[in-house]
Amino acid sequence: MSITKLKVKPHCRCIGSVIMNYLRFTLLFITVLLLCSLSPSLSMACPNCLAQTGEEVKNAYYLTAGILMFLPPAIIVSIFLWVKSRHDSHG
C-alpha cells in the first residue's frame, strides 16, 4: 500500500501536534539557555586578559568579548536573510 493512501486518525494528529509543540518549546528553552551561557559577565575566567592590572585591558577585553559574541549570530542571520530574500524574489 502506498504511504500517501494511509489515513491518519484525528487523535493521532492531535498527539503529533502536542509532541511538535513540546519539541519547539524544548528547542527554544535550550537556545535561551545557550545564549545566557554566552554572556560575557560569566566568562571572566580568562587569566591572561583579566589578571593584568589596568582598566584599558579590561575594557578591551569586554569590547572584544562583546564583538566575538555578536558576530557569529549576525553572520548567520545575514546569510539566512540573504537566502530568504533570494527565495522571495524568485517566487
Next chain:
Amino acid sequence: MYSPEISRSDPVDKATLAMLIFLGTEIMFFAGLISSFLILRAGTPNWPPPGQPRYPILITGFNTLFLLVSGATMFRAVKAAQGHRRKRWLLATFGFGTLFLGIQGVEWVKLVEYGMTFTSSIYGGLFYTLIGCHALHLVIALVILIFVIFRSGFGTRNHPLLSLCSLYWYFVVGIWPLLYTLVYLL
C-alpha cells in the same frame, strides 16, 4: 563533482552559499586575531615600544589604494559581458593585487633590516601575525585568480568560479582597510 551549470529552479547557488559560510568563518578568524591584538596592545604601556621602527604609514596608505582599485577591477570583471573584456579586467585585478603584495614584501624586508622581527617584541609579533595572515589570504586569492583567468576568462558568460573568486577577493580587499586602520593608524 561541482557542476558549473546552475539549475533555474534553484534561487540560491549552493557553491555561493558555501562560500558565504566559509567567509563567515574567515571573518571570525580575523575577529579573533584583531581581538587578541587589541587586548595585548591595551596591556602594553608604551605603544609603539621604544627601540622599535615605526610602520610605513604613507606608503601603505598608497598601497591600500592599489588594493581598493583591484576590488573595483574585479567588480568590473564580473559585470563585463564579453569574454576578452572580462579577461582584461581580471588581469588588471591580478596586476594590482600583485603590486600590493610586492610593496608589502619590500616594506617587510625593510622592517626586518631595522630589527623588527617576529620575535623581537610583541609589537613585531602582532604586526607579522595580523598583516601576514592577510598577505597569506591575498596569495591564496591570487592563485585562485590565476586559475579562474585560465579556466573561465574566455567565456561569453560569467562562470560560477569567477563569482566565487570575486566573493573571496572582495573579502580580502574589504578586510584590509580595517586592518590598516587598527594596526597602522591607531
